[in-house]
Amino acid sequence: MSDAFLSIAGLSLSLGQFTLGPISLELRRRDYLVLMGASGCGKTSLLRTIAGLYGLAAGAIVCNGRDISRLPPQRRRIGYVSQGQSLFPHMTVRQNVQFGLDYCRISPAEQVERFTQIVALVGIGHLLDRHPGSLSGGEARRVGLARALVIKPDILLLDEPLSMLDPRARRELLHILRHIHDATDSVTIHVTHEAGELWAQGRLAAVMQAGRIVRFGPPETFAAGPFRDYVRNLVASGPDVPLREDAP
Amino acid sequence: MKNGIIIALLAVHLSLYVALATTSRIAPLELLNVILLAAAVAAVVLTLRARRGYLFTAGLLILVIGHTYVGQYAASDALTSGAILLASALVLYVGIQINRNLPVWHWLVFVASYLALYGIFILHLSNAQPLFVMFLLLMTACSRSLRLMAYFWAATIGLTFCQPYAWEAILSSFFIISAVHGARGGATAGMARAFLLAGLPLMTLVLLPVLVVIAQGDWHDIARLLRDRRITDAIGMTVITATIATGVLAIFGVPLAYALSRLRFRGRALLLSLIDLPIVIPQSAAGIAILMVFGRRQLLGGWAWHVLGTPLDGTAVGICLAQVFVALPFLVRTAVAAFDAVDPAMELTALTLGAGPWSMYRRISLRLAARGVFLGAVLAWARAAGEFGAVVLVAPTPETAPIAAFNRFNSVGLEETAPLIALLLLFSLAMFFLLQLVSRTLPDPPSAIPVDLDSRPPGQRQAA
Numbered sequence: 001m002s003d004a005f006l007s008i009a010g011l012s013l014s015l016g017q018f019t020l021g022p023i024s025l026e027l028r029r030r031d032y033l034v035l036m037g038a039s040g041c042g043k044t045s046l047l048r049t050i051a052g053l054y055g056l057a058a059g060a061i062v063c064n065g066r067d068i069s070r071l072p073p074q075r076r077r078i079g080y081v082s083q084g085q086s087l088f089p090h091m092t093v094r095q096n097v098q099f100g101l102d103y104c105r106i107s108p109a110e111q112v113e114r115f116t117q118i119v120a121l122v123g124i125g126h127l128l129d130r131h132p133g134s135l136s137g138g139e140a141r142r143v144g145l146a147r148a149l150v151i152k153p154d155i156l157l158l159d160e161p162l163s164m165l166d167p168r169a170r171r172e173l174l175h176i177l178r179h180i181h182d183a184t185d186s187v188t189i190h191v192t193h194e195a196g197e198l199w200a201q202g203r204l205a206a207v208m209q210a211g212r213i214v215r216f217g218p219p220e221t222f223a224a225g226p227f228r229d230y231v232r233n234l235v236a237s238g239p240d241v242p243l244r245e246d247a248p
Numbered sequence: 249m250k251n252g253i254i255i256a257l258l259a260v261h262l263s264l265y266v267a268l269a270t271t272s273r274i275a276p277l278e279l280l281n282v283i284l285l286a287a288a289v290a291a292v293v294l295t296l297r298a299r300r301g302y303l304f305t306a307g308l309l310i311l312v313i314g315h316t317y318v319g320q321y322a323a324s325d326a327l328t329s330g331a332i333l334l335a336s337a338l339v340l341y342v343g344i345q346i347n348r349n350l351p352v353w354h355w356l357v358f359v360a361s362y363l364a365l366y367g368i369f370i371l372h373l374s375n376a377q378p379l380f381v382m383f384l385l386l387m388t389a390c391s392r393s394l395r396l397m398a399y400f401w402a403a404t405i406g407l408t409f410c411q412p413y414a415w416e417a418i419l420s421s422f423f424i425i426s427a428v429h430g431a432r433g434g435a436t437a438g439m440a441r442a443f444l445l446a447g448l449p450l451m452t453l454v455l456l457p458v459l460v461v462i463a464q465g466d467w468h469d470i471a472r473l474l475r476d477r478r479i480t481d482a483i484g485m486t487v488i489t490a491t492i493a494t495g496v497l498a499i500f501g502v503p504l505a506y507a508l509s510r511l512r513f514r515g516r517a518l519l520l521s522l523i524d525l526p527i528v529i530p531q532s533a534a535g536i537a538i539l540m541v542f543g544r545r546q547l548l549g550g551w552a553w554h555v556l557g558t559p560l561d562g563t564a565v566g567i568c569l570a571q572v573f574v575a576l577p578f579l580v581r582t583a584v585a586a587f588d589a590v591d592p593a594m595e596l597t598a599l600t601l602g603a604g605p606w607s608m609y610r611r612i613s614l615r616l617a618a619r620g621v622f623l624g625a626v627l628a629w630a631r632a633a634g635e636f637g638a639v640v641l642v643a644p645t646p647e648t649a650p651i652a653a654f655n656r657f658n659s660v661g662l663e664e665t666a667p668l669i670a671l672l673l674l675f676s677l678a679m680f681f682l683l684q685l686v687s688r689t690l691p692d693p694p695s696a697i698p699v700d701l702d703s704r705p706p707g708q709r710q711a712a
Contacts, residue, residue, distance in 0.1 A: 053596045073599035086594040090615055099611075103602030151602055 004062075005029040006155055006187045011059035011069075013049060020045050020211045022059065027204070032181055032188045034219075037208035043191040044083065046208070047157045050189070051080040063154050063187075074103070079148030079156040079186070083163070085140050087132035093143050094128040100151040114150055121183055122146040122176055138169030142176060149180065156180075156188045163192070250302040257309040258292045261285075264317060274316065280330055284312050307340045328377045335384040342388045350392070358391050361401070368408060398425045416459040423455075424448040458673055465670030473671055482652035483675065489564055489648060490633035493571035497579045497628050502621055505583030506613065510592070523581060526574050531637025538570055538642050566643040571632035579621075579628035586620020587613060619690040626683040630676065649675075 004026040012021030020042045027033060037043050048054055050061060052073030061069040068076045088096050097119065101111045119125050122142045132140060141161055148156060161177070162170050181188055207215040265285060269276035276282075288309055295305040315333045339362055347355045365387060369380035383404060390396035402421035410417035428445050431437070473479050508520060526534060542549040544559040553559045560566040590613050598608040614621070636650040644651060649672050657665040 048596065051596060051600050053592075072605075073596060074602050074604055076600070078600050080597055080600040082593040082597055084591070084593060086591060086597040088594065088598075088612060088616075099598070099603070100601035103604075103607075147597075147601065153600075 003028055005031070005064060007062045008050070009060050009062070011046075011049065011056060011061065013054055013057040015045060015054065018042065018045070018211065020049065023211075023213050024059075025206070025213060025216070027187045027189075029187065030181070030185050031204055033190065033204045033206060035189055035191045035206050035208060037193060039193050041208045042211040043193070043208055044159055045211075047080065047159050047189065047191055050155065051078050051157055052076050077151065077154045079151060079153030081141075081144045081148050081156075081158050081161060083159045085132075085144035087135075087140055087143055087147070089132050091131075092128065093124060093130050093132070093135070096132065096143060097124075097128075097146045097150055100147060104151055114152070118146050118149045121180060122149070136169075137165055138173060141165070141173055145176070145180065149184070152184070153186050156184075156186045158188065158190045160192055161190065251296060254292050254295060254302060254305050254309060257306060257313070258288060261288055261309060261313050261316070264313065268317065278326075280326060281316065284316060284333075288312050304341060304344055307344075308337055311336050311340065328381075331381045332377060335381045338388055339384055342391055346391060354391070354394065357394060357397055358387075361387055361391075361397065365404075368404075373408070395425065395429050398429075413456065413460050416456055416463055419459065420452045420455050424452065458677075461666065461670050461673055465667055465674075469667035470671050470674075473667055478647070479652060479668065479671075482647040482649045483672075485564065485567070485646050486633050486649040489567045489571060490629050493568045493575060493632040494579070494625055494629045496568070496572055497575060498621075498625055501576065501580045502583050502614075505580050505621075506587050506609065508580075509584050509587035520584070524577050527577050531574065531635070532641060534573055535570060535638035535641025538566075538573060538638065542566070542569060542642075560642075562643050562645060564643070564646060567639050567646075567648060570638040570642040571635055574635045574638050575628035575632040578631050579624040582624025582627060583617065583621045586617035586624070589620070590616045619687055622683075622687045622690055626680070626687065629683070630680060633679075634676070 006025075006027045008023060008025040010021070011023045012019070014020070023046065025033075035043055035046070045054070049056065052068075052071065056069050059069070060067055063077070068078075087093075088099065091099070098111075098115060101115060104111070104114075106114070119128070122145055124139070124142050124146055127135065127139055127143065132143070135143065145158075145161070158177075162173060165173065177188075177190075203218065205215075205217070205219045206213050262285075265274075265276070265281075268274045274281060291305045291308055295301050311333060315329060343355070343358055343362075346358050362384070365380060365383050369376040369383065373379070386400060386404075387397075390400040399422060402425060403418050406414045406418035406421060424445070427448060428441055431441050431444055433440050508516065529537075539561055540546060542552065542560040544550060544553055544561055549560050556565065558565060560569055594616070595608055595612055598612045599605070603611065633648075634650060635648075636654065639648060640651050640654070647655065653665060653668055653672060656668055
């Protein structure tokens with residue numbers, strides 16, 4: 001408990017017919033959690049709840065010693081990359097990435113430094129003057145990532161960042177995600193409902209069913225037990241990315 | 249067989265020629281008659297030697313026979329009769345070519361057009377043979393393409409039956425034809441084009457009166473109106489009150505629209521339909537209802553008089569009030585739809601990036617809905633500026649432009665009001681197009697950005 005960086009305790013809420021939770025989860029700094037589950041099991045709702053779109057009925061979210069469960073989204077220090085990236089279509093890539101910097105209360109020099117650093121990290125230097133409408137799927141995702149990263153979030157929430165990409169773009173984006181994880185010390189929760197190659201990404205994995213987390217632990221432990229077949233199906237799409245060594 | 253027919257026709261022509269010449273019914277040595285005789289003989293000889301062109305020669309012989317023994321009595325003079333003969337020969341030739349070389353539709357349209365022209369210019373409008381000849385020539389010139397035939401008939405009907413609005417009618421129908429012909433679409437394009445054809449006359453119903461009024465406007469009269477103090481005051485009053493009304497609507501209505509788009513609450517559906525109320529109730533009823541609440545003898549109206557120092561009815565404030573009432577749905581409805589099109593995930597993203605609610609509303613929601621909101625404001629402005637019924641009851645003076653037009657019509661009649669109406673229409677059109685143009689500079693609604701499943705940059709896709 002004491003070394004938990006993000007701790008979710010007894011989180012629950014209902015969204016119309018659907019009930020999310022109760023969910024409890026503890027993650028340490030620099031953890032990378034791959035959250036799996038079939039469509040409609042509540043993965044996106046969980047991310048949006050952590051991000052602050054929905055209020056909690058019960059439970060608490062504590063991050064870095066702060067109880068953020070009653071804070072408005074803009075004060076939670078969360079980098080949220082939604083499934084469609086939600087790039088602001090009326091702004092250039094540069095303006096999109098700079099958006100969060102305007103609210104960061106850091107000096108202009110620091111802003112420039114952080115901007116340059118993130119742009120280099122994600123590799124979008126050549127896209128800065130384009131508009132989102134002219135980007136390819138992979139490029140748009142990288143811009144979405146960069147925009148979320150400039151605020152130096154405590155928690156990075158990725159909603160299906162690899163879906164609907166061709167294999168090459170997937171591999172590129174996976175490398176970038178790994179790069180980002182190595183270069184920052186935020187907690188990452190990566191939601192997916194299919195991609196087997198993600199398996200390689202996570203030091204931790206969780207499976208959601210009907211609004212609850214039914215399995216949580218290092219991926220190796222999933223090879224046995226009642227979820228073996230379920231996970232095997234998820235993984236079956238064939239990883240072509242080498243297994244990642246554990247984070248230091 | 250074919251040889252026999254044309255020789256027989258020539259024989260009929262020759263024998264009738266001799267018979268009528270001996271009874272002095274025709275002048276046998278008149279130049280045209282001689283030429284026709286020679287032409288008939290020459291055509292038969294050429295056809296017999298070349299062994300083709302029977303159809304044209306037979307038709308020509310029938311035309312010549314008809315002309316020689318009937319045509320010159322029917323036509324007003326020999327010149328007209330000759331011209332009709334020549335034009336008919338041209339029609340015959342072109343008709344044969346069309347029948348031989350083009351799809352059957354062309355031929356049917358051609359024959360039907362010929363008969364229709366005959367019906368219009370010879371039977372319906374008597375004494376119109378020269379026009380008949382002219383239109384026949386035009387028809388043969390257009391006959392190669394069905395689209396040209398459509399333009400031809402639009403012009404013909406416009407000129408013959410739509411006086412004195414001929415040019416307006418021709419302009420509208422040309423617009424329809426080119427729109428229908430130029431329309432492209434997917435699998436259902438055929439049906440959709442038929443729908444377009446069926447629906448566009450409805451637009452003509454709107455366009456035609458406007459075009460007629462503007463086209464018949466005398467520029468000197470309009471210039472004189474612009475020096476008339478009463479008219480310029482009315483137009484100024486309209487612009488000022490409509491702008492204030494739209495401003496009030498923008499200040500209160502746009503945030504209301506955002507709330508209606510984002511919140512779900514009991515009674516929301518009722519509230520949304522109440523917004524449409526001003527469209528549903530008759531404008532005169534709206535005016536009276538406003539008077540019953542804000543009239544100077546009423547409680548609220550009296551209080552407003554006390555506070556503002558001016559009564560509401562019969563003043564510019566009252567005009568604005570009535571305009572806000574009738575224009576409200578146009579702004580709020582359009583703005584709700586515009587905000588609905590903004591993805592809430594985009595707003596959430598802006599919030600997580602640190603923007604406060606107001607900052608998010610200003611930089612994301614309002615910015616992305618800007619075009620829709622602006623268009624709504626344009627509609628509301630136009631509605632406010634054009635409102636008559638409610639305004640005339642709440643405040644017949646000071647005059648706004650619609651009321652000035654009505655008063656003028658009542659006092660001096662239709663003819664004298666026409667220039668004023670032309671001026672008002674021109675002014676409204678200019679305002680409307682100007683504002684539409686401004687709205688083009690605002691960003692596209694977010695839905696216009698395609699969901700992109702292809703990870704290659706757009707430039708490389710064509711090559712692969």
